Amino acid sequence: MFTETWHAGCYVEGVTSRAHPTRRGLLAGAAFSTFIAREVAAQSGGGDASGDLAFPKGFRWGTATSAYQVEGAVTADGRGPSIWDTFCREPGRIRDGSSGDTSADHYHRYKEDVALMKSLGAQTYRFSIAWPRVFPEGRGKLNAQGLAFYDRLVDELLANGIEPFATLYHWDLPQALQDKGGWERRDTALDFADYAGAVAAKLGDRVKNFFTLNEMQSFIEHGYGIGIFAPGLKLPADRLAQARHHAVLAHGLSVQAIRAKGRAGTRVGPAENLTVALPAFEIPAHIQAAELATRELNAAYLTVMMEGRYTDAYLAGLGADAPKFDARDLAIIASPVDFVGLNVYAPGPYVLSSEASPGYQVLKLPKSYPHMASTWLTLAPEVLYWAPRHVARLWKPSDIYISENGTSSKDKPDKDGHVYDLDRMMYLRNCLSQLHRATTEGVPVRGYFLWSLLDNFEWADGYATRFGLVHVNYATQKRTPKLSAAFYKEVIARNAPA
Numbered sequence: 001m002f003t004e005t006w007h008a009g010c011y012v013e014g015v016t017s018r019a020h021p022t023r024r025g026l027l028a029g030a031a032f033s034t035f036i037a038r039e040v041a042a043q044s045g046g047g048d049a050s051g052d053l054a055f056p057k058g059f060r061w062g063t064a065t066s067a068y069q070v071e072g073a074v075t076a077d078g079r080g081p082s083i084w085d086t087f088c089r090e091p092g093r094i095r096d097g098s099s100g101d102t103s104a105d106h107y108h109r110y111k112e113d114v115a116l117m118k119s120l121g122a123q124t125y126r127f128s129i130a131w132p133r134v135f136p137e138g139r140g141k142l143n144a145q146g147l148a149f150y151d152r153l154v155d156e157l158l159a160n161g162i163e164p165f166a167t168l169y170h171w172d173l174p175q176a177l178q179d180k181g182g183w184e185r186r187d188t189a190l191d192f193a194d195y196a197g198a199v200a201a202k203l204g205d206r207v208k209n210f211f212t213l214n215e216m217q218s219f220i221e222h223g224y225g226i227g228i229f230a231p232g233l234k235l236p237a238d239r240l241a242q243a244r245h246h247a248v249l250a251h252g253l254s255v256q257a258i259r260a261k262g263r264a265g266t267r268v269g270p271a272e273n274l275t276v277a278l279p280a281f282e283i284p285a286h287i288q289a290a291e292l293a294t295r296e297l298n299a300a301y302l303t304v305m306m307e308g309r310y311t312d313a314y315l316a317g318l319g320a321d322a323p324k325f326d327a328r329d330l331a332i333i334a335s336p337v338d339f340v341g342l343n344v345y346a347p348g349p350y351v352l353s354s355e356a357s358p359g360y361q362v363l364k365l366p367k368s369y370p371h372m373a374s375t376w377l378t379l380a381p382e383v384l385y386w387a388p389r390h391v392a393r394l395w396k397p398s399d400i401y402i403s404e405n406g407t408s409s410k411d412k413p414d415k416d417g418h419v420y421d422l423d424r425m426m427y428l429r430n431c432l433s434q435l436h437r438a439t440t441e442g443v444p445v446r447g448y449f450l451w452s453l454l455d456n457f458e459w460a461d462g463y464a465t466r467f468g469l470v471h472v473n474y475a476t477q478k479r480t481p482k483l484s485a486a487f488y489k490e491v492i493a494r495n496a497p498a
C-alpha cells in the first residue's frame with residue numbers, strides 16, 4: 001500500500017499489511033488456562049518483542065477510567081449531585097434504567113484496582129476527578145473530604161510505581177451549576193478554572209500531568225445538541241454554539257489556572273475526541289483532503305484551541321447563530337498546552353479530494369461496513385494512524401497522547417469462568433499496529449491509555465456495554481481479568497503489539 005513520504009524518509013513500507021506476531025503456544029489447552037488463571041500473572045514474555053513493531057523507547061502504557069463511570073459512592077463524604085445523577089433518574093434516558101450509583105465501587109475498591117493495574121505492568125493511569133466531590137455546589141466552599149479520596153488514590157498509585165494522569169472534567173458537572181445554566185453560562189468556565197486551580201494546588205505536588213476537559217465535542221453535542229447525554233437538552237443553533245464556546249474557554253482558563261496554582265513543571269493538555277477524516281485510499285490528494293477536512297470538522301473544538309481562531313467556514317456556516325466572543329477569549333482558548341490528548345475509537349468520514357469547495361468530498365459508509373459490539377464503533381484501525389498524524393501535521397504539538405482507545409465486546413464468562421474477548425484483542429492489535437506506524441514516521445506519540453481498566457457504567461448504554469480489560473460482576477463486585485488483560489500485559493512487557 002502506498003503512503004506519501006513524510007518526516008523525511010521515515011516511511012515504513014507495507015506496515016498496514018504486515019502480519020502481527022501471534023503469541024506462540026498461547027492456544028494450547030492447559031497452558032492457556034494456566035496463563036490467565038486468577039490474575040494475569042507470571043508467564044508474560046517480554047523478551048519476544050517483534051523488533052519491527054516495537055514502540056519508541058520510553059513509550060508509556062496505561063489504562064483509563066472516569067469518576068462517574070467507576071466510582072459509585074455518589075453521596076459519600078459530602079459529594080454533591082451531578083447532572084448525570086439527575087439524568088439517570090429521568091425515565092427512558094439510560095437503556096437499562098441504571099445509574100452510576102454503585103457501578104464498580106472503585107471509590108471503596110481502588111486499592112484492588114490499583115493492584116490490577118500493577119499486575120498488568122501499567123506505567124500510567126488516567127482517572128478523572130469528580131468536580132461535585134470537590135465543590136458539591138460547583139463553586140464556593142471546597143469539600144476537603146471529597147478531595148481526600150484523590151489524595152488516597154494518587155498515593156496508592158505512586159506507591160505502586162504508576163504515574164497518575166488526572167482529568168479534571170469527565171462530564172459530571174455539578175447539578176447546582178446546571179441549575180444556573182450549565183455550559184450555556186459563561187461563568188461556568190470561570191468556576192471550572194477555579195476548581196482546576198484548587199485541585200492543582202492540592203495534588204500538584206504528586207500529579208504532574210492534568211487533562212482539562214474530556215471530549216468537549218461529546219458532552220456538548222450529545223448533552224446540549226441532540227440530548228442523549230446529560231443534561232439532555234436540544235438547544236437551538238445559537239445557544240449550542242455559545243455552549244461550545246464556553247467549553248473551549250473553560251479549557252483555556254483552566255490551563256492558565258493550573259499553571260498559576262500547580263507546581264513548576266506541571267503539564268497540561270486537553271483530551272479531545274476529534275473527528276478524524278480518513279483518505280478513502282492513500283494518495284497524496286486524498287490525504288491532503290482528509291487533513292483539510294479534519295481541520296474543518298473540528299473547528300469548534302481542537303482547531304480553535306490549537307489556532308486561536310474559528311475557521312471562516314465555521315463562522316460563515318453559523319451566520320447569525322455564530323458564538324459571541326472577542327479576541328481576548330480566543331487568546332485564552334489557545335493558551336499553549338504541553339501535550340494534546342486524543343481519544344480515538346471510530347473514524348470520522350472517509351473522504352476523496354475534490355475540486356469543488358471545501359476541497360473534499362465526504363463519503364457515506366455502506367450499510368455493510370463493519371462495526372464492533374457498539375454500532376457507533378465502526379472499525380477502521382487506521383484511525384490510530386491518521387488521528388495523531390493529522391494533528392502533528394496541522395498543529396505540530398511536541399507531545400501527543402492517545403488518551404483513550406478501546407472497544408466494547410459482548411463479554412460473557414465462559415463455562416470455565418474466563419472471558420475470551422478475541423474481538424477486543426483483534427481491535428486493539430490492529431489499532432496498535434497503526435499507531436506504531438505513526439511513531440515510525442516521527443509523529444510524537446508519547447503514550448497510550450487503554451479504555452478501560454474495568455467494565456463500567458457506559459453512559460446512556462448503562463451496564464450492558466462492557467469496555468474493560470477486567471470483567472466486573474456487578475452483583476458481587478468480583479473482578480476477573482479477561483483474556484485481553486493477558487494480551488495487554490504482554491503488549492506492555494514487549495513495548496509492541498502482541
Ligand code: FCB
Pocket residue numbers: 066069214215218273343404451458459467
Ligand atoms: C468515550 C468516553 C468514555 C467512554 C468511552 C467508551 O467517548 O470518553 O467515557 O464512554 O467513550
